[in-house]
Structure formats: structure tokens, C-alpha cells
Amino acid sequence: METNNIDKIVKDSLESRTIQPSNSSWERLSSQLNIAQEKKRKNWFLYVGYAASVLLIISVAFFMNTDDVSEPITPNTIVISPIIDTVKFVKPTIENTVKTETVLVKVEKSLEKQPVISKRGMIEKSKKHKSTDIKVPNVVKENSIIIIANHTIDITKEIQNSAKQNSIMIDSNSLLKSVDQTETKVTETTITIPKDKKKLFQQSNIKVNSDALLYAITNPDKDINEFYKKYNINRNDVLKNIQIELNKVNLKIDANTLLTDVEKRIDEETFKKSFMQVVKGKITGLATAIATRNN
């Protein structure tokens, strides 16, 4: 009881006690408050400085990284490129990638306006068929450029497509017939042009597929081969003789081409009589023609 009394006595005495502080106490506190505020302001500037520098570093790093544009990596995608057989791979030629659609329409125009005439000015029906059998299938003419493509294309479809695209109403069958004729004519024309007359091709803007031309030149018709066998004539010997004759008249024409040209016009009777005479006559004619042209 007495113990609790002392607690109460002390509490009552001290709890509500007031002691007046000295006169300078507020001034001292005020100066301390000013110092504290100044410190706080400095700290604030310091924090802002830190934040600004960190932001600057981050932004610089960001812009430095954005220079390296890396393609996004697509996970779980395996790209398998097709295996290319380098042994069998044939590099696509210009002839193979020709836009046949537009080209064929221009063929039609050229057919209507300028009928194609072979160098010799004559066409034999049997030869027409033979020339198509040789499979020099697509004769393409674009801006007076003639291209003989290697691959067979469904010409009827091509004509229809091109006609649709160009809004030209043409009967595809009739056009096909005319194109067939043109093909033969042009093929023959190309055959008669010597292989080594590249300058001539360049001047006239005629481009000939070398493979097709070589095929046409170096492979005589079946009939002619039969004639060779029948009359026991060696074609190589004939070629040698032609070359000799050409050298005599100083003509730089491929003997093989000349022989093939002669072979295409010759028949059994002529063959029987004087095959070499015809060849010589041809050479003489060519020499005269060239001489006349030069004059």
C-alpha cells in the first residue's frame, strides 16, 4: 500500500511539472532546424543527381544496344534448306526463265504484221514436221529477239493465258497453227545461220539457243542417214571435203552447218547423181553472195 503511494506521490508531483526553458532555446532550435532543412535539401539534390545519372547511363546503354539490330530468334524452328546436287545441278539459263506469256502475244503481233520468211524463202511440209520432232519447241519473240527454249510448254495454254492477260480475243487453236508454222520457219532460219556468225546475231538481235542449234546442225535427218548408208558415203569424209572446198574459196563457214543445209534440201535422186556437186555449188553460191554483198 505504501509502495503504491510513493508511485502516486511521484507521479502527481512530476507529471504536470513545467520548467520554463531559457530564452535562447527557440533560437537554438531554429538554427538546428535550418541546418536540418539544408541537409535534407542537399540530400534531395544528391538523390536527384544519382537518379539522373543512373537514367543517363541506362538510356546510353539502351541506345548503344539498339544499334545492333539482332533478328528475333524464333525458337523451335529448324530450317532445312533443300539439298542441291552440285553434280546434276543445272544453272537456270535466261532462256528457261523467259516470260513466255507476254512473249507469245508479241509473236502473234509479229505474225500478223510481219510474216516470217525463211532465208531460203521456201518451206517444205515434211520439214516442218521434222523440225518440230527435233523438239525445238518454244520459239519466242520479244522485241525482235528470238529465243529457242529447251523445254516443251503447253503452247495452247500459254496463248490462252496471254490472250486473257492482254485482253485480246484470239482463237488459240488458229494461233497455235500459225505459231507452229512460225516455229518451223524460224527454226529453219536459225539452222541456216552459221554457228560462228555471232556478230551477225548480235547485229540483228537474234539469240539462238546453242544446244538446240547444235542439235539441229549435227544430227541429220533419218532419211539422209539412210541415204548415206544406202550409197555407202561417209558423212565425215564429206565434211572434210567441204572444209577443203571452203578453205579454197577462203570462206569461214562451218562445214557441218553447210552440209546440214544441203542435206535438208536434197532428195534421193540428187543424192544418187552428184551429192558433192550440189555441195560445191552451194559453196560457190555462198562465196558469190558474200562477194556481192561486200561490193
Next chain:
Amino acid sequence: MHNQTNQLITDAIKQKREAQQELFELYSPKMLGVCRQYVKDLHHAEDMMLSGFLKVFTHLPQFKNEGSFEGWIRRIMVNTCISYLRKKNPVQLSDEEYVFDKQAIDSLESTELQDIQTLIDELPTGYKMVFNLYAVEGYKHAEIAKELNITESTSKTQLFKARKWLQAQYIRMNKTANGDK
């Protein structure tokens, strides 16, 4: 009065010196008395009070009007004084018996308030802190133990011994005042 105090607090938060001065003048006498309970020297007590008010004004935005403003300031003052005492004299808060200085007891003054303060001042620091916190501030033993970083039993023991000594000295002081020898 309450509205006026709230307005002063709001202005003091905005760092208005006039408001801060008014609050200081309003509460400083009482708070100096609180500090004087713990610190024997008045000048040191005033330093504690100023240090406490500096904390009050810098942490004023954290005051949430949940309790009385005076109670909040008082608690800051008590904590400031305790921190000061603990730094100055590492308090020996053991259960050992404290041997009181007999001459100090003899020099007690006659006026009751001053006598009581003198009795409190004569208490060892540990006893004084426990007694003030318990008897005057109304702390529980658990709170005292947490505040002073001691065990609850130590706090109880210290309080018991401080009470016993104060009681004996208070009775003796009264007998002396009444002329009983």
C-alpha cells in the same frame, strides 16, 4: 484549442517557422520537466528537450492524429533522454544490490516537489529509468524490458528496489521535516 493545435501542426509540417515556434512555446515547459526527470543537470535536460523537438518537427509528417499530440511529443522526449543516458553511462541493469550514498541522502531539500526530484535524481540510472517509465509514464514491464533491452524480471526487480528505497527516504524526509529525530 484542439483545432488551433491541428492548424499549427499543419503549418509546422509546411515548415512555417511561426507555427513551429508556437508549438514549441506551448509544449516546451512541460517537456523540459519530463527531460528533467531523467537528466539531473538542467542544461543537459534542455539540450535533450531541444534535440527532442528537432525530432518532433522533422518527423511531424509521420504524426497520424491517432493519439494526443502531447503524448506523441512526450514519448519522443522520453526516448531521447533514455538514449542519451544509455550512451553516456552504459547502465548496469543487473540484479545486484546498489549501495546508496548516505551523504547524498542527507542533502535532500525540504520543498516537496524539489525533494521528490532530488530523491529521483539520487536513484541510480537504471533504477531511475525503470521507476520513471513505470510510475510516471505508465509503461508496462514488457515495454520497459523492450525499451531498455532487459528482461521483464530485471525490470520488476529494479522497480521493487527503487520503490523500497524511495519509500524509506520519503518517510525519513517527512520525519526530518516534522522535527522528529
